[in-house]
Amino acid sequence: xxxxxxxxxDPAGETAFWRVILTLIAVAFLGIVVVLPLVTVFYEAFxxxxxxxxxxxxxxxxxxxxxxxxxxxxxAVPLNxxxxxxxxxxxxxxxxxxxxxxxxxxxxxxxxxPVISGLVYVLLFGAQSYLGPILKSQGIQIIFAxxxxxxxxxxxxFPFIARExxxxxxxxxxxxxxxxxxxGASGWQTFWYVTLPNVKWGLLYGVLLCNARAMGEFGAxxxxxxxxxxxxxxxxxxxxILYNEYNFAAAFAVATLLALLALxxxxxxxxxxxxxxxxxxxxRKH
Amino acid sequence: xxxxxKNIRKEFARFPALHDLSLDIASGELIALLGPSGSGKTTxxxxxxxxxxxTEGKIFFGxxxxxxxxxxxxxxxxxxxxxxLFRHMTVAENIAFGLKVRPSATRPPKAxxxxxxxxxxxxxxxSGLEKRYPTQLSGGQRQRVALxxxxxxxxxxxxxxxxxxxxxxxxRKELRRWLREFHDxxxxxxxxxxxxxxxxxxxxxxxxxxxxxxxEQVGSADDVYxxxxxxxxxxxxxxxxxxPVTLSSGQIIFQGHPIGAAEPGEGEGKLxxxxxxxxxxxxQDALFGKVTACRRLAGTRIxxxxxxxxxxxxxxxxxxxxxxxxxLGAELRFRPTRWKVFLATQ
Numbered sequence: 001x002x003x004x005x006x007x008x009x010d011p012a013g014e015t016a017f018w019r020v021i022l023t024l025i026a027v028a029f030l031g032i033v034v035v036l037p038l039v040t041v042f043y044e045a046f047x048x049x050x051x052x053x054x055x056x057x058x059x060x061x062x063x064x065x066x067x068x069x070x071x072x073x074x075x076a077v078p079l080n081x082x083x084x085x086x087x088x089x090x091x092x093x094x095x096x097x098x099x100x101x102x103x104x105x106x107x108x109x110x111x112x113x114p115v116i117s118g119l120v121y122v123l124l125f126g127a128q129s130y131l132g133p134i135l136k137s138q139g140i141q142i143i144f145a146x147x148x149x150x151x152x153x154x155x156x157x158f159p160f161i162a163r164e165x166x167x168x169x170x171x172x173x174x175x176x177x178x179x180x181x182x183x184g185a186s187g188w189q190t191f192w193y194v195t196l197p198n199v200k201w202g203l204l205y206g207v208l209l210c211n212a213r214a215m216g217e218f219g220a221x222x223x224x225x226x227x228x229x230x231x232x233x234x235x236x237x238x239x240x241i242l243y244n245e246y247n248f249a250a251a252f253a254v255a256t257l258l259a260l261l262a263l264x265x266x267x268x269x270x271x272x273x274x275x276x277x278x279x280x281x282x283x284r285k286h
Numbered sequence: 287x288x289x290x291x292k293n294i295r296k297e298f299a300r301f302p303a304l305h306d307l308s309l310d311i312a313s314g315e316l317i318a319l320l321g322p323s324g325s326g327k328t329t330x331x332x333x334x335x336x337x338x339x340x341t342e343g344k345i346f347f348g349x350x351x352x353x354x355x356x357x358x359x360x361x362x363x364x365x366x367x368x369x370x371l372f373r374h375m376t377v378a379e380n381i382a383f384g385l386k387v388r389p390s391a392t393r394p395p396k397a398x399x400x401x402x403x404x405x406x407x408x409x410x411x412x413s414g415l416e417k418r419y420p421t422q423l424s425g426g427q428r429q430r431v432a433l434x435x436x437x438x439x440x441x442x443x444x445x446x447x448x449x450x451x452x453x454x455x456x457x458r459k460e461l462r463r464w465l466r467e468f469h470d471x472x473x474x475x476x477x478x479x480x481x482x483x484x485x486x487x488x489x490x491x492x493x494x495x496x497x498x499x500x501x502e503q504v505g506s507a508d509d510v511y512x513x514x515x516x517x518x519x520x521x522x523x524x525x526x527x528x529x530p531v532t533l534s535s536g537q538i539i540f541q542g543h544p545i546g547a548a549e550p551g552e553g554e555g556k557l558x559x560x561x562x563x564x565x566x567x568x569x570q571d572a573l574f575g576k577v578t579a580c581r582r583l584a585g586t587r588i589x590x591x592x593x594x595x596x597x598x599x600x601x602x603x604x605x606x607x608x609x610x611x612x613x614l615g616a617e618l619r620f621r622p623t624r625w626k627v628f629l630a631t632q
Contacts, residue, residue, distance in 0.1 A: 175366055175368060175370040176370050176372060178337055178357075178364075178366070178370065179364070179366055179370035179371075179372070179435075180372075180383070180387075181337075181357045181358060182335060182336075182337070182357055182358075182362060182363075182364040182436075183383055183384035183387065183435065183436075183438075183439055184358045184361070184384055184387055184388060184439055185358070185383070185384075185387040186358065186387070189387045193372075193383070193387070194372055197372075197374045198373070198374065
């Protein structure tokens with residue numbers, strides 16, 4: 001009896017030996033690829049002591065970079081919030097021609113290299129383009145200035161919120177909205193009192209991801225920024241310059257800020273997933 | 287308020303859902319739209335509500351042309367199949383919603399809204415649950431919250447889409463009776479959609495039987511059951527047997543053999559009769575076939591009979607007396623006592 005019991009094995013499981021080996025491989029991989037670099041960032045930042053660490057943030061260029069990063073994110077994220085909600089609302093609640101095309105278009109930034117997205121704006125608004133000189137004559141500069149960096153950031157991050165909301169709204173259907181309308185609510189009241197509360201956690205989740213990406217974006221922003229120190233450098237660009245100047249302590253110090261942002265995002269994301277997992281799960285397909 | 291539906295046609299992406307359909311609903315009436323899925327009954331309900339726009343035709347609420355009005359302006363109470371309660375609002379907030387979203391000129395003061403909510407909760411027998419969320423309620427309770435929410439705006443017409451569809455059998459029966467009482471008490475013109483004929487026949491003043499986007503028959507429970515107007519209604523409502531027959535010299539002929547039932551007219555047609563409307567007989571002119579199965583059903587016995595003739599077997603079920611000598615494989619002769627023949631040309 002005991003012999004037959006011991007011979008039984010979970011058909012979908014592995015033996016203890018393989019379980020340990022596979023787990024070790026996974027942990028080792030994670031350690032080398034994720035944990036080690038993260039620890040290194042903090043280690044390098046504090047290697048020359050906490051004075052050097054805090055000094056890095058006294059520098060005007062660093063302060064300007066942090067301020068610019070926050071500015072870009074503060075413009076790009078709300079715009080993408082509005083765009084994402086509008087796009088998801090249109091795709092999920094209405095039937096129209098070219099819907100599949102619109103969804104594909106929303107996914108485009110995921111499949112295009114960020115450098116290309118930056119380059120597109122340079123070609124569109126740069127000095128050699130048709131639009132550039134016209135805008136310049138009006139005193140508007142887009143490339144190598146804040147507007148260009150915001151545009152590039154919006155482009156790169158616009159799928160995050162829309163992609164999070166579309167499956168969620170599609171799953172919820174239009175029943176609640178119809179109920180609200182039948183009770184006499186206007187379109188705006190329906191959106192505000194019914195649609196938005198139904199997706200609020202998914203929306204917050206999308207905003208978090210969008211924000212993390214907006215602050216960390218390098219490629220697209222790098223192309224359109226022109227690297228004017230203290231003027232058009234965001235944190236990722238500032239880190240690169242410091243690093244290229246062999247100013248490791250300062251480079252890693254600023255990098256810890258970005259890393260911290262990533263950790264905070266991760267923590268918030270985990271909390272959201274734990275508490276409102278069902279609602280978010282619908283959107284976790286990308 | 288009375289509702290008149292005039293020559294309504296509805297197409298979805300060129301696919302016809304309703305064909306030129308008209309219906310008059312009297313004020314205070316309780317009407318059931320009954321039909322199999324795809325018959326267009328829900329589409330008709332949504333058209334009355336204004337949740338869909340008709341391709342052609344008009345809908346009148348009283349003397350007013352409601353087809354020109356939006357869903358908000360029609361002032362209807364709609365109870366959705368899955369209730370569509372707002373999950374982030376409490377029961378009380380759900381019920382108050384229709385009042386809260388009114389423009390400030392017509393919105394009752396807060397205290398008045400509170401009073402109305404507790405009155406409605408009382409009416410649907412859910413007092414004490416106002417602080418609960420929809421997920422904390424049973425199916426039957428959610429159903430009644432949805433009803434209270436729809437009633438809060440004092441609708442001119444109450445529309446219910448499969449109101450008992452998502453409930454288990456026992457709750458369904460209770461709520462059915464409760465809804466009838468509720469209707470008698472409040473007197474609202476009420477239209478509900480169902481695919482359950484028992485529900486429709488028991489509950490409604492008049493039943494609208496629909497099939498493939500058309501109204502087959504409108505009538506009381508007795509009308510549609512005892513005097514079905516079309517082959518579809520006969521086979522859809524209640525149990526029935528269906529046989530292809532010929533009418534000739536005042537007799538019903540089934541496969542060249544008179545069945546001993548007189549019917550005027552000439553030509554090919556379909557004979558319908560109910561299992562209980564037959565009598566066993568020894569006469570030569572009758573329907574006959576082999577008993578293939580026999581089962582006891584409460585106070586009666588049902589015999590399944592294969593009428594095999596000229597190679598084609600027709601399967602019918604008839605009720606036989608409990609003391610009748612019915613054995614498996616034996617031949618049984620019977621005649622319908624009440625029947626209806628629909629001629630092919632009709």
